[in-house]
Amino acid sequence: xxxxTLQDHSExxxxxxxxxxxxxxxxxxxxxxxxxxxxxxxxxxxxxxxMFLVGGAMAMVIRAELYQPGLQIVEPNFFNQxxxxxxxxxxxxxxxxxxxxxxxxxxxxxxxAPDMALPRMNNWSFWILPMAFTILLSSxxxxxxxxxxxxxxxAPLSTTYSPDSTALFVFxxxxxxxxxxxxxxxxxxxxxxxxxxxxxxxxxxxxVWTWLITAFLLIAxxxxxxxxxxxxxxxxxxxxxxxxxxxxxxxxxxxxxxWFFGHPEVYIMILPSFGIISAIIPAFSRxxxxxxxxxxxxxxxxxxxxxxxxxxxxxxxxxPVAAELFFMYCTMLISVxxxxxxxxxxxxxxxxxxxxxxxxxxxxxxIVLFTIGGFSGLMLAITPADFQYHDTYFVVAHFHYxxxxxxxxxxxxxxxxxxxxxxxxxxxxxxxxxxxxxSLISVNVLFFPMHFLGLAGMPRRVPDYAxxxxxxxxxxxxGGFAFGLSQLxxxxxxxxxxxxxxxxxxxxxEGAEGLEWDMPSPAPYHSHTTPPEIK
Amino acid sequence: xxQLLQQKNQRLIVKLSTAIVLMFGFGFALVPLYDVFCQVTxxxxxxxxxxxxxxxxxxxxxxxxLQLMTSVAPGMSWxxxxxxxxxxxxxxxxxxxxxxxxxxxxxxxxxxAVPSVSPGLGANYLNKxxxxxxxxxxxxxxxxxxxxxxxxxxxxxxxxINTLTLSYTLFDVTEQKTDSADTEHMDSEHMDSEHMDSEHMDSxxxxxxxxxxxxxxx
Numbered sequence: 001x002x003x004x005t006l007q008d009h010s011e012x013x014x015x016x017x018x019x020x021x022x023x024x025x026x027x028x029x030x031x032x033x034x035x036x037x038x039x040x041x042x043x044x045x046x047x048x049x050x051m052f053l054v055g056g057a058m059a060m061v062i063r064a065e066l067y068q069p070g071l072q073i074v075e076p077n078f079f080n081q082x083x084x085x086x087x088x089x090x091x092x093x094x095x096x097x098x099x100x101x102x103x104x105x106x107x108x109x110x111x112x113a114p115d116m117a118l119p120r121m122n123n124w125s126f127w128i129l130p131m132a133f134t135i136l137l138s139s140x141x142x143x144x145x146x147x148x149x150x151x152x153x154x155a156p157l158s159t160t161y162s163p164d165s166t167a168l169f170v171f172x173x174x175x176x177x178x179x180x181x182x183x184x185x186x187x188x189x190x191x192x193x194x195x196x197x198x199x200x201x202x203x204x205x206x207x208v209w210t211w212l213i214t215a216f217l218l219i220a221x222x223x224x225x226x227x228x229x230x231x232x233x234x235x236x237x238x239x240x241x242x243x244x245x246x247x248x249x250x251x252x253x254x255x256x257x258x259w260f261f262g263h264p265e266v267y268i269m270i271l272p273s274f275g276i277i278s279a280i281i282p283a284f285s286r287x288x289x290x291x292x293x294x295x296x297x298x299x300x301x302x303x304x305x306x307x308x309x310x311x312x313x314x315x316x317x318x319x320p321v322a323a324e325l326f327f328m329y330c331t332m333l334i335s336v337x338x339x340x341x342x343x344x345x346x347x348x349x350x351x352x353x354x355x356x357x358x359x360x361x362x363x364x365x366x367i368v369l370f371t372i373g374g375f376s377g378l379m380l381a382i383t384p385a386d387f388q389y390h391d392t393y394f395v396v397a398h399f400h401y402x403x404x405x406x407x408x409x410x411x412x413x414x415x416x417x418x419x420x421x422x423x424x425x426x427x428x429x430x431x432x433x434x435x436x437x438x439s440l441i442s443v444n445v446l447f448f449p450m451h452f453l454g455l456a457g458m459p460r461r462v463p464d465y466a467x468x469x470x471x472x473x474x475x476x477x478x479g480g481f482a483f484g485l486s487q488l489x490x491x492x493x494x495x496x497x498x499x500x501x502x503x504x505x506x507x508x509x510e511g512a513e514g515l516e517w518d519m520p521s522p523a524p525y526h527s528h529t530t531p532p533e534i535k
Numbered sequence: 536x537x538q539l540l541q542q543k544n545q546r547l548i549v550k551l552s553t554a555i556v557l558m559f560g561f562g563f564a565l566v567p568l569y570d571v572f573c574q575v576t577x578x579x580x581x582x583x584x585x586x587x588x589x590x591x592x593x594x595x596x597x598x599x600x601l602q603l604m605t606s607v608a609p610g611m612s613w614x615x616x617x618x619x620x621x622x623x624x625x626x627x628x629x630x631x632x633x634x635x636x637x638x639x640x641x642x643x644x645x646x647x648a649v650p651s652v653s654p655g656l657g658a659n660y661l662n663k664x665x666x667x668x669x670x671x672x673x674x675x676x677x678x679x680x681x682x683x684x685x686x687x688x689x690x691x692x693x694x695x696i697n698t699l700t701l702s703y704t705l706f707d708v709t710e711q712k713t714d715s716a717d718t719e720h721m722d723s724e725h726m727d728s729e730h731m732d733s734e735h736m737d738s739x740x741x742x743x744x745x746x747x748x749x750x751x752x753x
Contacts, residue, residue, distance in 0.1 A: 117544050185551050193543050223555050227562025242566055245649045246608065246706030253569050257562060318655050 024525060032127070035119035037104045038523060042422070043126050044101025045415075049494070051093030051133065052408075056484050058086040063480035066473050069465055079463035080148035081140060087151030091269065092176045093133055095403065098411045099272040100125075100183045103211050105422065107187065109516040109523060110205045112196025112532045117189040125182035132175035139168040150461060152262065155243035155254040159235040170233045177222045177229075184218035187211055196515075198534030202293065205514050207275030209296050213303045214271045217264045220307075225261040228254070252317050259310035267306045269403060271299055273370075273410035274341055277363050279514070280417050281345050284360035285352030286511035291344040298337035305334045315386045324383045331381035335374060342371055357509075358432035362413035365440055366406060373401030376451065391461075394454025400447045412439075412490065419497050420504030424522030427497040435493060438486035445479030593627040594690045601661070601688070603632060604702040611707040612640040613674070615648075618681075626690045634667065634682045634703070638674035646672045647708045653700045660692040661699055671708060 024030045024039065031043060061082045065073045074082070104122065108115055116122050140146035142165040149157035158166060191212045195204070204212075231242040231254075241247020243254045274295075282289045289295065311319065311327045319327075345367050354360070376398040380389050389395060419427050449472045454460075458469045465473065504521040519527050601624060603617035614637040624630050638644050648668040652658035663669075667682035674680060688699070 118548075181555055185548060185555075188551060189544050189547050192547060193540060219551055219554055220558055223557075223559035224562040224565075227559050227565075231563075231566075244706075245651075245704060246647055246708055248649075250569070250573075253566065256569060257565050260565070261562075318653070320656055 033123070035115075035123050036525065037108050037116045037119070037122065038422075038525065040116075040122050040126050041101045041103075041105030044097045044104060044129075047126070047129060048094050048096075048098035048101060048411075049491075051089050051097070053487070053491075054137075055086050055089035055094055056487060058082045058089070059480060060484050062086065063477040065463055066465070067477040068474070069467055069470050071464055074463070076463045077145055077148055080150075080461070081146045083461055084147045084150050084153075085136065085140065088136065088147070088173075089133070090403070091151065091265075092173075092180075093129075095269050095407045095411070096180060097129060099211075099214070099269075100180075102207075102272065102276070102411070102414055102418075103183070103187050106418065106516060107190055107208055107211060108194070109519070109527055110208050110514055111191065111194065111199050112515055112528050112534065113190060113194035114526065114528050116186050117194050118186045121182050122186055125179045125186065128175050129179050132172045132179065135168050135175070136172035139165040139172070142168070152258060153229075153232065154258070155232060155235065155251045158232050159243055162236060166236055167233060170229045173229045174226060177226045180218050181222050184215040184222070187215040188219070191215075196528065196531035196534055202296070203534065205275070206278035206289070206292070206295055206299075207272065210271040210273075210275030210278075210299050213299050214268050217268050217271070217303055217306070221261040221264045221268075224257065225265075228257045228261060231257075252314075255314050255317065256311070259313045260307075262313065263310040264303070264306040266402075267302055269407050270370075271302070273366065273407050274299060276410045276414045276417075277345060277366055278341075279512075280359050280363040280413055281348050281367075283417070283509045283512040284357060284363070285349045285354050287348055287352040288513075289344065290347035290350075291340070294340055295344055298340040301337045302334060305330060305337075309334065312381055312386075315383050316390045328381055328383045332378060335378055338374055342367060342374075357416075358427075358429065358436055359413045359417035359509075361433070361436045361440075362409050362416065365436070366409045366413065369401055369405030369409065369443075373398055373403075373406055376401065389454060391459055392454035393450045393458045393460055396460050397447050397450035397454060400450070404447065405443055409439075415494070417509070418516075419494075420508040421516055421521050421523055423498050423501075424504055425497050425501035426504050426508060427493050427501065431489060431493045431496070435486060435489040438489060439483060442479050442482035442486055446476055446483050447479070449476050449479075592690055593625050595625050597626055598623050599626060599688050599692065599696070600698045601630075601632075601686075602698060602700040603634075604700060605634065606702070606704050608704060608706045611644065611646070611705065613638055613644065613646060613705060615646075615703070615705045624688055626688045626692055629664065629685060629687045632684050632686075634684065635679070636672060636674065636682060636705070637679040638676060641676045643673065643675050643709070644707060645709045646674070646705045648672070648703045648705050651702045651704070653702065654696065657692065657696045657699045660689040660696070661701065662687055662689060668703065672705075 024036065025033065031039065034040060034043075061074060062079065065071070065079055104116060107113075136146075142163070144163040144165060146163065146165055147153065147158075147169040149162055153162075153169070158169075191204070191208060201209075231240070234240040235242050235244060235249075241249040243249045243251050245251065278289055278295055308330045309327055311323065312331045315324055315327075349364075356364075376394065380386055380395065380398055416427060416432055419425075453469055453472050453476070456469065458465055458473075506520050507517040508521070509517075515528075515532055516523065518532065600621050602621045603619065605615045605617055607613050607615050614635070616635050618633040618635060622630060622632055636646070650666075650668050652661055663684060663686045665683065665685040667684065672680070672682065
């Protein structure tokens, strides 16, 4: 039982008296009908990796076009569709589903629950996602093209001037939103009601804590996004004037509603990362996490503050000085709890006996590079300075540092860290390290020069640019291609690890803590069927 | 799953679903909230869209320049220009400015002008006693008209605002032509466009490009 694979396990159980729905079904129907949190977690993770590659391919188109000034490869309108859909896919298709997948796999195992609280809804919340992205991607092939107004779909670009396929975009966003909301409900109910006896809130692993707070953020703001796209839909097709000045509406209103959703959304994409890093750093430092409770409070205060900063995306729309100062100070205030977190991670490593396996490498890179992204965020928060940085490549550099070397690096760290638990095999450490170093170097070649491009005045979302930006753009594009190729190494590592490799012990990492390491690797199809004992 | 747990789960789901529905409603509630907020604070260059009371005192120690800008929504074949590019006024002083509009197309078009004032914080100090933007404008093919704006700048306008820019964008509302403009609170005589037009013709002549001081007649 201890060292069996998933298949062995199901065979071993088949002679027993368990009714059939307790074993994974065979073939494709297992995945379509599954209500098992581990299966659904796997589905989410595979789907998000697929979307990561699709969105990445679009980024390659963007960087290929920007390799030289002038128009070489694509039409400007197609370029705009690429920037738009790249953003949408990476946000809603890659990062968010990856976190939901991790939540599905890990939260029940971490809190001692047998499964998620609402397994059938869980199945739905995953399976509507592929439909949403099929709709979104199909809109690229419609007459007039797909969405070309940026992932932020500012009105009137998304209303008056948008392609005819905008309705498909709107419905795709609706479905993604419903999926996220269902996932969030499931996480909240699971964490609040399904913890094993003795698993008090302040004993929960930080990944569970950060996800609980993320789920509340999702419940608060995904409906606002749904409202926004609904208004865009009725403005475009049904003659309402929420954002049309001719009918008494206001396009600036769009930005307020969108960013009321958009800024908490930024934290939705980073808070679970904080939880992951807070699991990995102590494991490879062989020390307890420094300042557990301050981590919890810092996460909660980041979440609360995230509702008071939305207009820092809109400094140049013309606000009174008082409002600009308010949003500037609130934004800067967020760096305090974030600083607490970075301090705690570094303090955890301090005088620890560190080893540098791939998950740890990604975690350390996360701390350094996410902090760089945080600092450029502070620069952008300074209202008078923002007037220069607004809508330049400086902004692009900033949010790619926090999302790629932040969110995505943490997801990769998580994948390496828990892969032995998921598959029962150790991944190829040598390949993992190659993947890490290739990614680390290329991602900085890709995004660091963007800071200078932005400061020099190169606007974002342009298919062509002035000649003086040519050299840096070439460098950025080369970094981009290298980063894209590096991710194929990750694909190889994943496939190799799923298909075989050294047998993983129950606890492959010496310093790892948590209930998931008490069960065999791979984790049995049903775990914690009797609640574990919490020390 | 035990009965008790199932009940607990259901209660929590109901609470969370309520929160979701409320937040969806909140998204829409932001629309009127935003309007009220902008109206009260005068933010975002939203000037008052109803007729103001005439002012009493004129502050001759100060001069404020009002710059006039016009634009026409894409696809609407009208010509729409102010007769002067700017006008210097004392706070409290009533002034008239004229705008010319011409329908360049071969069909009837109804237009609605939407004002915006910059800097946004100055919007509340620009008072219109009469404005073509209070109602929709209807022009037949090739027809031309002169439209007037009567305004004054409040005496309490902050010292650091010396220039206001009033920008009108003209939108084609032929298809959704409604009577919504009529619901604005206005005196019925101000609604009479013929009355307005003729008066403004006069003022255009007497004002000789500087839209002179005929406000006494209004």
